[in-house]
Amino acid sequence: MEHLSPEQLRELKELLLRRRAEVLKRLESFLSDPTLKASGEIGDEVDSADLEMARLTKIRLRERETVYLKKVEYALRKMEEGTYGICENCGRPIAYERLKARPVAVYCIECKTKLEAEGEE
Numbered sequence: 001m002e003h004l005s006p007e008q009l010r011e012l013k014e015l016l017l018r019r020r021a022e023v024l025k026r027l028e029s030f031l032s033d034p035t036l037k038a039s040g041e042i043g044d045e046v047d048s049a050d051l052e053m054a055r056l057t058k059i060r061l062r063e064r065e066t067v068y069l070k071k072v073e074y075a076l077r078k079m080e081e082g083t084y085g086i087c088e089n090c091g092r093p094i095a096y097e098r099l100k101a102r103p104v105a106v107y108c109i110e111c112k113t114k115l116e117a118e119g120e121e
Helices: 006-031 045-081 096-101 109-118
Strands: none
Touching (some): 006 045
């Protein structure tokens, strides 16, 4: 992580911790959301279909938040290990500007672009 100054690391860590807190708050709100619980009540078919669609959408959002939380936790763990900001594909430093925009990035922009073009990421 020598390519990142102590100030940059502190800023990125604070950003990751804020993101983690935001995600945890959203995940907590999903726990108290009554639309995520399967309902045994029978309404008309349109209401039932609308409720089911809303429930499935919220489930997908919850799953996406969970995946993002894992990425944030992984980035924080890499920071503690001293490997944060190193591309997992080529081993070169990930630009600070990229990390600031996407602090969970594990690839430098060159490798990410290449992987996307190859359909691997």
